Amino acid sequence: MEHLIIAPILIPAFAGMLLLLEVRERQHLRRLTGLLATLALIPVALGLWHQAATGEIDVYQLGDWRAPFGIVLVLDRLSALMVLLTAVLALPALIYGSRGDDRRGANFHALFQMQLMGINGAFLTGDLFNLFVFFEVLLIASYGLALHGRGPARVKGGIHYVVLNLIGSALFLVALGLAYGTTGTLNMADFAVKVNELEGNSLDLARLSGLLMWVVFGLKAALFPLYFWLPATYASATAPVAALFAIMTKVGIYAIARVYGLAFSGGALAGLGRDPLWIIALVTLGLAAVGVLGARRLGEMVAYLLVMSVGTLVAGLSWSSPEALGAMLYYLIHSTLVCGGLFLLADLVARGRGELGDRLEVGPAPIGRGLLGALFFAGAIAVVGLPPLSGFVGKVALMQAVPAPVYWLLLLGGGLIALIGLSRAGSSLFWRATGDGETHSLDGPRLAATVALLATTPALAIWGEPVLEACLAVAAQWAQPSLYIDAVLGAGGSAL
Amino acid sequence: MLEIALPIAFGLFVLALLLNLYRLLRGPTLPDRALALDTMYINTIGLIVLYGISSDSKLYFEAAMLIALIGFVSTVAVAKYMLRGDIIE
Amino acid sequence: MNEIVEFLVSAFILIGAVFALVGSIGLVRLSDFYLRLHGPTKASTLGVGGTILGSLLFFSWQERALQLQEVLIILFLFITAPVSAHMLAKAAMHRNLKRRDDTRGGPWKQ
Amino acid sequence: MNLSILVLLPFLGAALPPLAERFKASRTLLALSAAALPALALGLMVAPGRRVIDGETVLSSVQWLPSLGLDLAFRLDGLALLFAMLVLGIGLLIILYARYYLSADEKAGRFYAYLLLFMGAMLGVVTSDNLLLLVVFWELTSLSSFLLIGFWSHNSVARKGARMALTVTGMGGLALLAGVLLIGQVVGSYSLGEALASGDAIRASGLYPLILCLVLLGIFTKSAQFPFHFWLPHAMAAPTPVSAYLHSATMVKAGVFLLARFYPMLAGTNLWFDLVTLAGMATLIWGALAALFQNDLKGLLAYSTISHLGLITLLFGLNTELAAVAAVFHIINHATFKASLFMAAGIIDHETGTRDMRRINGLWRYMPYTAVLAMVASAAMAGVPLLNGFLSKEMFFAETLQSDRLGAMSWVLPLGATLGGVLSVAYSARFIHDVFFNGEPVNLPKFPPHEPPRYMKVPVEILVALCIAVGVFPSLTVAGLLAVAGTATLGGTLPEYHLSIWHGFNVPLLMSVIALVGGVLVYSQRRRLLQWHARLPEINANLIFERAMQALARFAGAFSGVLRNGSLQTYVAWLLAVVALVLLSQVRPHLLNGERPLLPLDGVAVLAGAMLMVAAVITAILHRHRMTAIMSISVVGLVMSLVFVRFSAPDLALTQLSVEVVTVMLLILAMYFLPVRTSPESGALRVSRDLILSVVVGGGVGVMAFAMMTSDFTSISGFFLENAKPGGGGTNVVNVILVDFRGFDTFGEITVLGIAAMGIYALLKDLELTSPRSDATGRPWARDAHPLVLVTISRPLLPLALLVSVYIFLRGHNLPGGGFIAGLITSVALLLQYVASGVGWMRYRMPGDYHPVVALGLLLAGVTGVASWFFGHPFLTSTFDHIHWPLVGDFELASAMLFDAGVFLTVVGATLLMLANLGKLSLLDDKGGNAGQIGDVGERGDA
Amino acid sequence: MRRLLPFPLLSLFLWATWMLLNGFSWGHAVLGLVLSVALPLGTQPFWPNVPRLRNFPKLVRFVLVVHWDILTANVAVAILIVGPPRRYRPGFVELPLDLTDEFAITLLASTISLTPGTVSADVSEDRRTLLVHALDMDDEDAMIKQIKQRYERPLKEIFEC
Amino acid sequence: MEVIMALMIATLVGSGVYLTLRARTFPVILGITLLSYGVNLFVFVSGRLSVNQVPVVGMSENPSDPLPQALVLTAIVIGFAMTAFLVVLALRGEGELNNDHVDGGSDGEGG
Ligand code: NA
Numbered sequence A: 001m002e003h004l005i006i007a008p009i010l011i012p013a014f015a016g017m018l019l020l021l022e023v024r025e026r027q028h029l030r031r032l033t034g035l036l037a038t039l040a041l042i043p044v045a046l047g048l049w050h051q052a053a054t055g056e057i058d059v060y061q062l063g064d065w066r067a068p069f070g071i072v073l074v075l076d077r078l079s080a081l082m083v084l085l086t087a088v089l090a091l092p093a094l095i096y097g098s099r100g101d102d103r104r105g106a107n108f109h110a111l112f113q114m115q116l117m118g119i120n121g122a123f124l125t126g127d128l129f130n131l132f133v134f135f136e137v138l139l140i141a142s143y144g145l146a147l148h149g150r151g152p153a154r155v156k157g158g159i160h161y162v163v164l165n166l167i168g169s170a171l172f173l174v175a176l177g178l179a180y181g182t183t184g185t186l187n188m189a190d191f192a193v194k195v196n197e198l199e200g201n202s203l204d205l206a207r208l209s210g211l212l213m214w215v216v217f218g219l220k221a222a223l224f225p226l227y228f229w230l231p232a233t234y235a236s237a238t239a240p241v242a243a244l245f246a247i248m249t250k251v252g253i254y255a256i257a258r259v260y261g262l263a264f265s266g267g268a269l270a271g272l273g274r275d276p277l278w279i280i281a282l283v284t285l286g287l288a289a290v291g292v293l294g295a296r297r298l299g300e301m302v303a304y305l306l307v308m309s310v311g312t313l314v315a316g317l318s319w320s321s322p323e324a325l326g327a328m329l330y331y332l333i334h335s336t337l338v339c340g341g342l343f344l345l346a347d348l349v350a351r352g353r354g355e356l357g358d359r360l361e362v363g364p365a366p367i368g369r370g371l372l373g374a375l376f377f378a379g380a381i382a383v384v385g386l387p388p389l390s391g392f393v394g395k396v397a398l399m400q401a402v403p404a405p406v407y408w409l410l411l412l413g414g415g416l417i418a419l420i421g422l423s424r425a426g427s428s429l430f431w432r433a434t435g436d437g438e439t440h441s442l443d444g445p446r447l448a449a450t451v452a453l454l455a456t457t458p459a460l461a462i463w464g465e466p467v468l469e470a471c472l473a474v475a476a477q478w479a480q481p482s483l484y485i486d487a488v489l490g491a492g493g494s495a496l
Numbered sequence B: 001m002l003e004i005a006l007p008i009a010f011g012l013f014v015l016a017l018l019l020n021l022y023r024l025l026r027g028p029t030l031p032d033r034a035l036a037l038d039t040m041y042i043n044t045i046g047l048i049v050l051y052g053i054s055s056d057s058k059l060y061f062e063a064a065m066l067i068a069l070i071g072f073v074s075t076v077a078v079a080k081y082m083l084r085g086d087i088i089e
Numbered sequence C: 001m002n003e004i005v006e007f008l009v010s011a012f013i014l015i016g017a018v019f020a021l022v023g024s025i026g027l028v029r030l031s032d033f034y035l036r037l038h039g040p041t042k043a044s045t046l047g048v049g050g051t052i053l054g055s056l057l058f059f060s061w062q063e064r065a066l067q068l069q070e071v072l073i074i075l076f077l078f079i080t081a082p083v084s085a086h087m088l089a090k091a092a093m094h095r096n097l098k099r100r101d102d103t104r105g106g107p108w109k110q
Numbered sequence D: 001m002n003l004s005i006l007v008l009l010p011f012l013g014a015a016l017p018p019l020a021e022r023f024k025a026s027r028t029l030l031a032l033s034a035a036a037l038p039a040l041a042l043g044l045m046v047a048p049g050r051r052v053i054d055g056e057t058v059l060s061s062v063q064w065l066p067s068l069g070l071d072l073a074f075r076l077d078g079l080a081l082l083f084a085m086l087v088l089g090i091g092l093l094i095i096l097y098a099r100y101y102l103s104a105d106e107k108a109g110r111f112y113a114y115l116l117l118f119m120g121a122m123l124g125v126v127t128s129d130n131l132l133l134l135v136v137f138w139e140l141t142s143l144s145s146f147l148l149i150g151f152w153s154h155n156s157v158a159r160k161g162a163r164m165a166l167t168v169t170g171m172g173g174l175a176l177l178a179g180v181l182l183i184g185q186v187v188g189s190y191s192l193g194e195a196l197a198s199g200d201a202i203r204a205s206g207l208y209p210l211i212l213c214l215v216l217l218g219i220f221t222k223s224a225q226f227p228f229h230f231w232l233p234h235a236m237a238a239p240t241p242v243s244a245y246l247h248s249a250t251m252v253k254a255g256v257f258l259l260a261r262f263y264p265m266l267a268g269t270n271l272w273f274d275l276v277t278l279a280g281m282a283t284l285i286w287g288a289l290a291a292l293f294q295n296d297l298k299g300l301l302a303y304s305t306i307s308h309l310g311l312i313t314l315l316f317g318l319n320t321e322l323a324a325v326a327a328v329f330h331i332i333n334h335a336t337f338k339a340s341l342f343m344a345a346g347i348i349d350h351e352t353g354t355r356d357m358r359r360i361n362g363l364w365r366y367m368p369y370t371a372v373l374a375m376v377a378s379a380a381m382a383g384v385p386l387l388n389g390f391l392s393k394e395m396f397f398a399e400t401l402q403s404d405r406l407g408a409m410s411w412v413l414p415l416g417a418t419l420g421g422v423l424s425v426a427y428s429a430r431f432i433h434d435v436f437f438n439g440e441p442v443n444l445p446k447f448p449p450h451e452p453p454r455y456m457k458v459p460v461e462i463l464v465a466l467c468i469a470v471g472v473f474p475s476l477t478v479a480g481l482l483a484v485a486g487t488a489t490l491g492g493t494l495p496e497y498h499l500s501i502w503h504g505f506n507v508p509l510l511m512s513v514i515a516l517v518g519g520v521l522v523y524s525q526r527r528r529l530l531q532w533h534a535r536l537p538e539i540n541a542n543l544i545f546e547r548a549m550q551a552l553a554r555f556a557g558a559f560s561g562v563l564r565n566g567s568l569q570t571y572v573a574w575l576l577a578v579v580a581l582v583l584l585s586q587v588r589p590h591l592l593n594g595e596r597p598l599l600p601l602d603g604v605a606v607l608a609g610a611m612l613m614v615a616a617v618i619t620a621i622l623h624r625h626r627m628t629a630i631m632s633i634s635v636v637g638l639v640m641s642l643v644f645v646r647f648s649a650p651d652l653a654l655t656q657l658s659v660e661v662v663t664v665m666l667l668i669l670a671m672y673f674l675p676v677r678t679s680p681e682s683g684a685l686r687v688s689r690d691l692i693l694s695v696v697v698g699g700g701v702g703v704m705a706f707a708m709m710t711s712d713f714t715s716i717s718g719f720f721l722e723n724a725k726p727g728g729g730g731t732n733v734v735n736v737i738l739v740d741f742r743g744f745d746t747f748g749e750i751t752v753l754g755i756a757a758m759g760i761y762a763l764l765k766d767l768e769l770t771s772p773r774s775d776a777t778g779r780p781w782a783r784d785a786h787p788l789v790l791v792t793i794s795r796p797l798l799p800l801a802l803l804v805s806v807y808i809f810l811r812g813h814n815l816p817g818g819g820f821i822a823g824l825i826t827s828v829a830l831l832l833q834y835v836a837s838g839v840g841w842m843r844y845r846m847p848g849d850y851h852p853v854v855a856l857g858l859l860l861a862g863v864t865g866v867a868s869w870f871f872g873h874p875f876l877t878s879t880f881d882h883i884h885w886p887l888v889g890d891f892e893l894a895s896a897m898l899f900d901a902g903v904f905l906t907v908v909g910a911t912l913l914m915l916a917n918l919g920k921l922s923l924l925d926d927k928g929g930n931a932g933q934i935g936d937v938g939e940r941g942d943a
Numbered sequence E: 001m002r003r004l005l006p007f008p009l010l011s012l013f014l015w016a017t018w019m020l021l022n023g024f025s026w027g028h029a030v031l032g033l034v035l036s037v038a039l040p041l042g043t044q045p046f047w048p049n050v051p052r053l054r055n056f057p058k059l060v061r062f063v064l065v066v067h068w069d070i071l072t073a074n075v076a077v078a079i080l081i082v083g084p085p086r087r088y089r090p091g092f093v094e095l096p097l098d099l100t101d102e103f104a105i106t107l108l109a110s111t112i113s114l115t116p117g118t119v120s121a122d123v124s125e126d127r128r129t130l131l132v133h134a135l136d137m138d139d140e141d142a143m144i145k146q147i148k149q150r151y152e153r154p155l156k157e158i159f160e161c
Numbered sequence F: 001m002e003v004i005m006a007l008m009i010a011t012l013v014g015s016g017v018y019l020t021l022r023a024r025t026f027p028v029i030l031g032i033t034l035l036s037y038g039v040n041l042f043v044f045v046s047g048r049l050s051v052n053q054v055p056v057v058g059m060s061e062n063p064s065d066p067l068p069q070a071l072v073l074t075a076i077v078i079g080f081a082m083t084a085f086l087v088v089l090a091l092r093g094e095g096e097l098n099n100d101h102v103d104g105g106s107d108g109e110g111g
């Protein structure tokens, strides 16, 4: 059973390979393969979470080479949580995609699986360079997916996305070069230990390494001033892809949390980049709120909401107390699933409005106006953080954990602005619409996938306590890097 | 004797490379640049072989051989581009 | 290391280097493309050839056994170099590059 | 009996009407389905209600989010009981009323559902015993009222009104949330009980002013207190039952309810007095004035509501216990007469088809019964004796006299109060006279109007009856409830007071008289007043609000447009600027004096380095002469490989060389479709900006590199050097790292390659590009597509290259080489065939589709990795053995080589999938007529 | 045998290459043998028509001659480039071909290019003429004659007869 | 030697940065390529420089650091894949936007 840790990487990997092998275009076969593989991830992820919930940290030594020499996968609560979240998000997205969007270009299913492989790998790896490799895996797959389908807008957005991330990868390599060139190791735990033994130039270089990592992760997470690419790219991507991408920014946030928690929460470079991150996060939050209000398309609006959540999360993260991280993680789960659902919803709406698409202008009522309207209403309440849905729980948790007036102000003010924007959007999409679209002609599975994602928000609210407790447990473990380090480098490794 | 001959030989090859670079930048025509690049590849072989001798190591042989084997492909590609625009048709 | 061998090695590599250089000088000095085209053939033949003979001798002596590996470099070069020359010539003719006015005959239309 | 069930009932009830509607229930049945659960709730409340009347406080709590301090805790005390009864009682009457009000074609099911949602939320607000829970229900009232106000969503006024209400009250709610969280911080708990108990602590804490402001913001927005009153009139776009419910009895009362609820917690300070009294006074008078000038029946009622809420607020602000009791009393009274008035207005609207009082006249003749009801109710509103309004207004006047907070200015309060009284009499008078008398109706849409259906009047009758009953026999009717409610409000002790109609001749009585007389006088002067008002500039809050919102949105759009200007160059500049910032902030000169000794320079290295730099810079300068740029960048690549040779990295040299060749082919393939050169586009400003960025970033990285090279460090590499042979079975440590120590990286790396190939294939699929018929100089292409010499030489090169690949592959584990390089050599050899002989020729000699090749490569690598599971080892654990073949000798076989074979296959497959398909592109359009007959390389796809 | 070794010359060539690459050992001799049989078989489709070697000794002799010419020509051209300035006449020469086999023609073209001073610039579509650019040719016909008898005839004998 | 190496890295990164800031896809591709060259060298030298110390067991007394070499090799491969993708994406842009501007010929000044 000790191989279970690597399953979230290998299942999609092999699924992807098989999909490549399938030369004759038997669409149903491809869909089946993809769906089964994605479905399989959920029990696996649950198993892993169950394993991690016990509080022990499992280390998987690839090639049977012990850390820090070989690459290790590390399953702690944090990584388990992220893997689980990914699985939960991916399945509805793929179901939605399997209703025809996958036909709008080649290799959709293979790319989708590879994307999952990259994301899970990034969450599980305990090695800095291996993190880079998995970043590249998920990026190249995301390039393919972002450009899936046709259309100039998509290509333009794609070019921007690709170029920026290629530069980001180069920066990451510089950071890694510095990390190795100073500490002489690539293993995260070992790096965390060695950093504290540095002095003089080496210490300065290590600091630079850390800061450059923040820049890279900040780009992935879409922080100010590095988020400008996101709205166009996400809004122009096909719905299931956009929905899956809701997790991508979280990969960047995860990376910050992971590296910061291990290497920079204490020791020689304690609190590295904390204050800048705090400020940048708040700026992001504010600007994104403005973006929501100014958005001209529903997809764009959701993308900005996503950026808002990023600001909210990173601010909570950079507060770097266990409570704050716990609350942040709850909000992360909430925002990922809800934004994913809203991306799908935006597409459902657009489908019913012909030429107009999801542009926020008065036009024919979307198919299934009543139902979609209700879903939109719920999603909006959740995402702006009004009771009784998960957004409110998350915001209250964050406000309790991060008692900083400016944060409260931005959180509530941003929420209000988003509320105004969303109410205008909803009014022109569902109320002012002419004629009323019939509900019955909605595509069942598509609707189901959307509902499934949006249904998580009441669930997260009703079972908020267990979820919050889980998140706090994750945070508690995160707050003790020595646990992780000892698990990876053997007992007393942290004392090395 | 070798320790005198080697530096000289190095010098001459590098000088040759510099002249090639000059032609490459100077042009005036694309064929000239391509020709210069091709020549650079070839002189590089010499340089690598010399380095093998000076460091008494055969580990660099493959590099030289590789250039000899596939170095010309890019030249061919450029030439084909000039002739047909489309190098794979 | 044995003087004679050392001398021969030195001689070979120097000859090689000199011809390589001369080829490159030709590449710079000669007045039209078709003339310059003749430069590299030197570098690729005697230039590299000489150097490699030197290295052959050197390693054969070092390891007290015939080391013919490097011959392959010459071999490959002799196979490939003419192709690039040929293709470049065709390209030049296609572009109808100017040639020295006293050039006899003329290129073919591509 | 658990209170949470009580609160839950209306929410559950919300599900019934839509269901009933689904089953085509009659309108009456619908109404009944809606009324069922609220009625049940009302019934269930009797038992606990008794205990409350007996002075008990009924509590119940269910855990929800203990880690947030948010529990489903409810309390039923006097105050809660009073409001709960209002909410449920009036709610039921409204349902009955709506049964007749709503026309047959309206979605009554949805209407009742919204109404019940609101009812539940309201019930929650008044009964919750947890501050956070209270906020939850508070926001729910905003949301459900949003739906109710916008119920007639086809009507623009309704939509705008709904959004305005949501925005204003929503904002208030968020403020309230912040305030509550702060209270929680001070008290250390969100339990209402504890909070009420620790009022002194709160008032003492430094946060008190902030808390008070936040909470009041919530209250004032909800109760439409000046200056947040403007949303209420526009909420009148809602169906009248909604107005009657929300804007008389419930939602707007939520604000004043909170004043009562938090009274023990926050009241009693001067700040409280100033803020609350002031707001109350302003609202009282402003509302009354505005009411007077309305021509819309419901508008009049709306503003009168605002005015009365101001009155109640004012009372709470006075900081005297008696005033608080009076406030509670007036809440009850206002609820009764205002609800009945709204219903009456609704009836009139319903029967005449308009609400414009300029057209509605002399209805006395057509609907005398309704007229009587309405007249009684408005008399109560005016504070006419023997009606409930009189009693509370009397107390109000009395209390305004008591306060001396304003010192010398204390007379302002009673004066304002009287003025308010005068005005309220005036508009009440108008409601009666202008509607039921005042001549003949002016072209009513429905004429002649009749009395409404029997049961539509019942709710009104009940309420009016209450008005009278309370007005005549206060002590028999309302006293008990008021007492417990007052006690709850004050948090224990109830002051001395007696409800009676006659207190003897005293100042309050005088004030009442002034109010009545003055009111009638004012109304008699109405024409002049109306003319005067007509001359005032018309301000439409709705319009202003809408304009403001649109402006805001437009600004927001423009603003984020400035940041997100759609220019990649700007985004890249931002990114690099951040990097530059980091570098400038951290890179210091002392980095340049590292302790490590430098390697000696030598001429060759210097010149080679110079060559690289020149080539790089030239590439940057000449990038617009694209072919030249390609040439110079390949020089850079060439020197790179020399550098790798020089610094002991033959593997890298080989890799660099072979990748270089493929890259150049790739670029040239692309150049066929891209412009050959472009004219300069950048302004000097942008160029200099970019130059600065380049210098800073490049320089910074250079300095870091130097600092790194010149600082000592210890690394884990010793382990690899020691264990490569014994542990990995290979002597080429780099290769052993790639296929063994860090084989997982390589696994990911080839996956990237495979994905890139798939992605590229997808990108190229049915991409249409037109092949230029001539080159940049306008010269048509050469005829000879496959030059003889090239073709004939390229062919023997294939087996030769394959041989070399095998050689490179086999030695890789022990000497420079390996699967990746071998793969690239093979690919180049095959690509050469494509170049020489063309796609058409190749397709008969190569697999039709390279996808499977990639897949097989990846599978081989992956399966090799998984295989180690069956030997009880983790993924990618390698094993090796020496086997002796007769005559041949020792052969080492390492599982790592299988993995490397996977790498080889992937590289070949991926490279060909990319370039061959790229080459195929121009086949799509007919060039030299060779389309069609020449097929496809790797034809597949999900389409 | 014919089916196993479609192109004996190629196989021999490959085997020799293999041995050169790896240096002699029985193991490699065997492995080389395997490869030099397998690879030509595997790549057979890539040449529809390759001439069969008729006369091996002549091939050896030809190779030697070519190398000698390369040596001398190199010197000549070197002098021409860096030596004392003297006037020389470049030009294009059309060389009528007796060779018919494409492989042989290619070999001839390559040989001409390899020997400094001449580059084979093009082959006519009918494969009848070879266009050669010469760095310095005072006598066109002499040059044609020399090429024909020094290179073309041997090649003809080696591959076609 | 370290100096010249640092200078090379600086130049490569610098010119790469400049090119990535241009307005056409083609120079951006070149820029990314140069940038990755520079970065690869950077990672390479994180193992410090050493001459003629090829990390092959038994071929050199104190072999150079093999790990950065392995990393760079991986980086080169990934870089190649990415460049290839970008090139084809540029063609896609040419095809769908009918020009090679990074913004599809929309706003944004050129390069
Ligand atoms: Na083509």
Ligand code: NA
Pocket: B086, B087, B088, B089, D669, D918, D919, D920, D921, D922
């Ligand atoms: Na092509």
